[in-house]
Amino acid sequence: MAAARSVRRPFAATEAPVTSTSTPPGLARFNALEEHAAFAALHEACASTAWARRLLAARPYAAPDDLYTASDAATAELSAEDLAEAMAGHPPIGRPKPGDPTSAREQRGMAGASEGLKTEMLELNLAYQERFGHVFLICATGRTGEQMRDAVKERIGNAPEQEREIVRTELGKINRIRLARIVEAD
Template identity: 75%
Template sequence: MTSSSTPGLARFNTLAGGGATAALHEVCASAAWVSIILSRRPYPTVEALLSASDAAMAELSGEDLAEAMAGHPPIGRPKPGDPASSREQRGMAGASEELRDEMLELNLAYQKRFGHVFLICATGATGEQMRDAVKARIENSPEQERGHVRTELGRINRIRLSRLVEEEKD
């Protein structure tokens, strides 16, 4: 992503409150994150918007993180009718039945251990890479895992925000 302004960024900067709120909720389900991003508009560059997203993510409380995570479906089960989760989890689309079953078991074990879905920036990752990540991270302490979740949410938000300000609207 370049650090220059784009027509999509200009559109985002001038989007009316309700439209901007709805667009940002598609990026991240945390109301606090959405509020922070909206409060800092207008953004001079895409990089400034992405940096604001990183800063907002760092400010989120545990409750805010839980709210953000609740907007993400388990790996291997994208939300029906949600093109973002389907696109992001494309690496599982062609996975074998064996790998899908293994991911379901791992997702359930992870959720039982940590109380929330396994969250990873799945864009560009294969099903095997996602499986290996959940296997490695399930051994983390809750504190370590919160750090991973915050990082992964930040990566996801950056990708989604970039897509939001790149899209041309008619």
């Protein structure tokens, strides 16, 4: 487990609060949400309760980069249990959550894949899950089905410790993309 690192708050308590005139509108709305609503938005972005609580505790954020930096730090410090909780919120590649447009958008690269590739990916997902005990996690945004298949083939031979760090990196990428959707909303 990584040593605990402190995350600098975006501004000191003595400074003026962040306002919508100095902060992008989506981020200002996020900063202004009641705690339970902000937690729900964060928990939807990443299923790790520890990650969501850490980002919630650091509000308000002066700029999107402050939120992304806090996310990166929180992701880096997730325990093995917290990482497992985060991964449990992700469906297998090729099987987006039914009725979830975010899941479908993120896995768009598999949507047009051939039936053969979809079947191969299902088999690889099962083999990966059997080896590592969790879903194959990759930042699928912008990747083709073939690229995802090649990645799982490459990663299935990794040592568990190496794969856990790759998963952590991929989760960080996914978290940033999902947070960007929150803060860039009009």
